[in-house]
Amino acid sequence: xxxxxxxxxxxxxxxxxxxxxxxxxxxxxxxxxxxxxxxxxxxxxxxxxxxxxxx
Numbered sequence: 001x002x003x004x005x006x007x008x009x010x011x012x013x014x015x016x017x018x019x020x021x022x023x024x025x026x027x028x029x030x031x032x033x034x035x036x037x038x039x040x041x042x043x044x045x046x047x048x049x050x051x052x053x054x055x
Contacts, residue, residue, distance in 0.1 A: 018025065025032065 017023075027035065
């Protein structure tokens with residue numbers, strides 16, 4: 001649970017910094033959400049593939 005809170009905090013901090021410096025997000029929201037979905041789906045995929053190939 002701590003890692004999720006750290007991740008949330010880092011995201012909020014970056015968002016605040018973007019707002020302070022008036023920087024636009026590097027990706028449109030739809031593309032960013034698809035990227036986040038890929039990360040969420042890909043995270044458990046690597047250990048599963050490693051387990052599957054190891055036998």
